[in-house]
Amino acid sequence: MRDVAALAGVSIKTVSRVVNGSPEVSAELRQRVSQASAQLEFHPNLAASSLRRRDGKTRQVALLIEDVANPFSATLHRAIEDVANTHDTLVFAGSLDEDPQRELELVRAAVQHRMDGIIIVPASSDHGYLHREMHTGTPVVFVDRPPRGLVADAVLSDNTGGAYRATAHLAAYGHRDIAFLGDDWSIRTVVERYEGYERALADQGLPRREEIVACDLSDAAAAARATQGLMRLPNPPTALFTSQNLVTMGAIETLQAMGLHHRVAVVGFDDFPAADLLDPRVTVVAQDVFGIGTLAIRRLFSRIAGDASPVWEERLETRLIVRGSGELPPSDGLIR
Amino acid sequence: MRDVAALAGVSIKTVSRVVNGSPEVSAELRQRVSQASAQLEFHPNLAASSLRRRDGKTRQVALLIEDVANPFSATLHRAIEDVANTHDTLVFAGSLDEDPQRELELVRAAVQHRMDGIIIVPASSDHGYLHREMHTGTPVVFVDRPPRGLVADAVLSDNTGGAYRATAHLAAYGHRDIAFLGDDWSIRTVVERYEGYERALADQGLPRREEIVACDLSDAAAAARATQGLMRLPNPPTALFTSQNLVTMGAIETLQAMGLHHRVAVVGFDDFPAADLLDPRVTVVAQDVFGIGTLAIRRLFSRIAGDASPVWEERLETRLIVRGSGELPPSDGLIR
DNA sequence: TTGAAAGCGCTACCAA
DNA sequence: TTGGTAGCGCTTTCAA
Numbered sequence: 178m179r180d181v182a183a184l185a186g187v188s189i190k191t192v193s194r195v196v197n198g199s200p201e202v203s204a205e206l207r208q209r210v211s212q213a214s215a216q217l218e219f220h221p222n223l224a225a226s227s228l229r230r231r232d233g234k235t236r237q238v239a240l241l242i243e244d245v246a247n248p249f250s251a252t253l254h255r256a257i258e259d260v261a262n263t264h265d266t267l268v269f270a271g272s273l274d275e276d277p278q279r280e281l282e283l284v285r286a287a288v289q290h291r292m293d294g295i296i297i298v299p300a301s302s303d304h305g306y307l308h309r310e311m312h313t314g315t316p317v318v319f320v321d322r323p324p325r326g327l328v329a330d331a332v333l334s335d336n337t338g339g340a341y342r343a344t345a346h347l348a349a350y351g352h353r354d355i356a357f358l359g360d361d362w363s364i365r366t367v368v369e370r371y372e373g374y375e376r377a378l379a380d381q382g383l384p385r386r387e388e389i390v391a392c393d394l395s396d397a398a399a400a401a402r403a404t405q406g407l408m409r410l411p412n413p414p415t416a417l418f419t420s421q422n423l424v425t426m427g428a429i430e431t432l433q434a435m436g437l438h439h440r441v442a443v444v445g446f447d448d449f450p451a452a453d454l455l456d457p458r459v460t461v462v463a464q465d466v467f468g469i470g471t472l473a474i475r476r477l478f479s480r481i482a483g484d485a486s487p488v489w490e491e492r493l494e495t496r497l498i499v500r501g502s503g504e505l506p507p508s509d510g511l512i513r
Numbered sequence: 514m515r516d517v518a519a520l521a522g523v524s525i526k527t528v529s530r531v532v533n534g535s536p537e538v539s540a541e542l543r544q545r546v547s548q549a550s551a552q553l554e555f556h557p558n559l560a561a562s563s564l565r566r567r568d569g570k571t572r573q574v575a576l577l578i579e580d581v582a583n584p585f586s587a588t589l590h591r592a593i594e595d596v597a598n599t600h601d602t603l604v605f606a607g608s609l610d611e612d613p614q615r616e617l618e619l620v621r622a623a624v625q626h627r628m629d630g631i632i633i634v635p636a637s638s639d640h641g642y643l644h645r646e647m648h649t650g651t652p653v654v655f656v657d658r659p660p661r662g663l664v665a666d667a668v669l670s671d672n673t674g675g676a677y678r679a680t681a682h683l684a685a686y687g688h689r690d691i692a693f694l695g696d697d698w699s700i701r702t703v704v705e706r707y708e709g710y711e712r713a714l715a716d717q718g719l720p721r722r723e724e725i726v727a728c729d730l731s732d733a734a735a736a737a738r739a740t741q742g743l744m745r746l747p748n749p750p751t752a753l754f755t756s757q758n759l760v761t762m763g764a765i766e767t768l769q770a771m772g773l774h775h776r777v778a779v780v781g782f783d784d785f786p787a788a789d790l791l792d793p794r795v796t797v798v799a800q801d802v803f804g805i806g807t808l809a810i811r812r813l814f815s816r817i818a819g820d821a822s823p824v825w826e827e828r829l830e831t832r833l834i835v836r837g838s839g840e841l842p843p844s845d846g847l848i849r
Numbered sequence: 850t851t852g853a854a855a856g857c858g859c860t861a862c863c864a865a
Numbered sequence: 866t867t868g869g870t871a872g873c874g875c876t877t878t879c880a881a
Contacts, residue, residue, distance in 0.1 A: 228558075258581060267607070271594065271603070290573070291560055451762060452765060457788055
């Protein structure tokens, strides 16, 4: 900037004004400065600028998600990026892998880099440690899972309602033995989805069978193994409600391997790529992932801009997408 | 930091030394400073630090990809994040959507934020504009597509070889009319994959039929439409080579809709989630996406550290994964 | 409309 | 081992 000022024969302050589009600079100086900037390929240092500027904004936000490579997280990321663009803001995404320790590290990094805000799908179960950050100017918005031990904005799915609908849908096709396959219990969404499942069973007057509830399935392989176990029970389930997309895929893998994919009904929570290319096509309860992301980042920017309105929690509706796998009738004789 | 120094009763400089783990501080002062830091919840400002520090590193890198939500980009992102972690570096990811204008904007943002380096899957076709940046201390590594109008490090797949293998594989199963379905010609990988396809046809003594080459298919829907057109030709292809995962999915969608999925062979470039859950399971030429990302970020860090060795281009092997769709024999009577 | 000086939070350099 | 001082690149404040 000094160099530009020297070349244009003006003060450093005038260059600053031109760079920031101040209206109070004469056309001639503006022209001279622009030319000098171009000639020297000058790029203002945003970090230095934010250090001194009144608002102190870095125009960077942090997005802490489960895994940037998983479709749910990646879609969320994209939705957030699109809105951040319109605010000239960069998005730094970090994968937590359900590791609370990693969450702490990344939050600390975000704070040390003075990011303007944080959007988080938390891995930890107590977020009290964020209290100080939030009250010293780093707003935090929770996504997918509510904050615990802390009052903060959150954008969630109606997990219970979605799971209820999935289970009731299977029951409506005559299923009485509907298995629940879920991820780790420590994840709030899993509990909520289980509650919806349980409530639907109760409302339909169906028995709750402990042995057809499988959890702590953290990847497709675990889900595949669990499904195998379920189908080998003396009295196997005739339908599966899988509470997450990797679990759905693992379960389907096993059903195919056992030749049962046209005989055992499946409804999955979360849509996934190619779900409508499988045979049978996979009926799912889809979350509005893009909508969730959009809402969350809007809320974050609103907080960043100083909005001090009361904390706010939004639950987005899910949508049942009927494709075939969830409409198979109960099938006898699965016992081998 | 000033506050911490005051509370601990030491100079600001001593606090700095403690924060940076300088060995030359007495245990007692170190202890006092640590306690004061904790009490005030002090977080050093990394931006300010980098502004003054000798190396000037911000510990941030930019990753410019097609779309953070697409599986190829997302996997790349994850590989890069993992290595960046070990360097205490955050990754800013931005989606270019194949838009050269967007590429310019994001490169500019990366430069203005003084990111330590850039990894790019370019959307533009002339990267000369990056020359200045690269020689003023922002290393750039290209991924998936080579630089043009610029000499720079690149990590690529052996696209030609992979496409050759896919096409030859189909030919080995007796196919003579193998269609090529590709994305936009302006993308270098598409051209390279077409070259492999063409070369394989030539080597097998197969005719090249212009009418069964479809390109500029930028999404699954376009691929689906193109496939429909191909299959309605008087003399339709008996096999498809789809040069990208969205194209593969679109083509399969149409084959299923036309009831041809067990009669028309398919080999796709790029593996995709659930490819092994389809019926038939999808034979693909898989890229080592994780390996590409790892190599690229390692190279970038090496350049950031000052490595001035000659520019370097790496081509990673692809892998044919035989699953079923690529081993269907030619089928007559497709004409309707 | 323009510029000089101070200072954002931190580290480099040199002195004690 | 510790601290003072200057200054990174920029914006603010205030004076011209």
